[in-house]
Amino acid sequence: MVKRIKRNAYTLMMTALGLLLVGGIYFSFVAPKEVEVGVSLDKQYSSVDEMKQEAQLIVEGTASTKQQGIRYQNMLFTVTDFHINKTIKGHADKKTIRILETGGFDGKNYLTVEGNKIMDKNQSYVLFLQKYQGSVTNQDAYVIIGAYQGKFAVDGNDISPAHKVAPAIAKLETKQALIKDIQDQ
């Protein structure tokens, strides 16, 4: 009886150690990681009002599952189809627009800017946008004001500003507060 318990305990311990080892190897060497790119932003926005002034379009909507990675001159960009539910400022010609972001999944890791990943699929956002002017894509596309600064993830009434934004933007917690900030100014 004691022998059998010892044998079972030994097997259990070895299985647990094996699983730990496999898990350790997976998370250390195989699982995708977030890899930061170091940027110099052209500008740090200090308030929602400042972003609003420069945004051609402010919308609320949902990122679709359609994302396309573009490798351009050594750097990875991602274009995401975005379904507009509500337009807060400006006018979009279509209900679905394309958003170009720096970074994305390169097949091995998630390239992030200041700890900010590109938009998650099926996630709702409020976005401050400008028309993209450049050669990374020849499709009609928009870019987010300040790379990531004009991107707010929406979960019901709660919003999450991006990482590393100005204090006046980082303190916003609800969609009402953001909308009020946009409409007040």
Next chain:
Amino acid sequence: MKKGLAIFAFLLVLGAWSPTFAYVLWGYKWASPNITYECDMHGDYTTQCNNGKTEWSNWTDVNLSYSSNPGITTTAGNYGNVSWSGLCSVGSSSGSTVYRMDISINTYYTDSYSSQKRKGVITHELGHALGLSHENRLGPGGSVMYDNDGRTVYSPTQDDINGVNAIY
């Protein structure tokens, strides 16, 4: 009583002490302080890239030397209005050791910058390539690693130099 006062005074001094450095490390480093680079650019971009390289090399413990098969490659191209003027990405690494860093300068913004401001962007990205992260606590004039182009210094400051020397 005296002992209590002495402890209080010691704690007061300890509490008032603040570190003399502000630099933030990115978490990457080269295997050796001898690092190769190439400024694969044109005109004033090449000049400012070489100026930035020379400052990092002369003022810190790293030694940057030219190679046609470099560790750090700096290029310039027009990426459009993506909100960044410079970008440094890890080209090749193993754990925290890097073997290749790719710097891209976005001429959409930098073509209209003064030579000094352009040099600031390139020097900032070279700072990333050497292992520094952003440093905003000292303000726009305290570090070339200030995170945006509103920086007012375009060369490595003493804090930046301390940061690189802390790595190598």
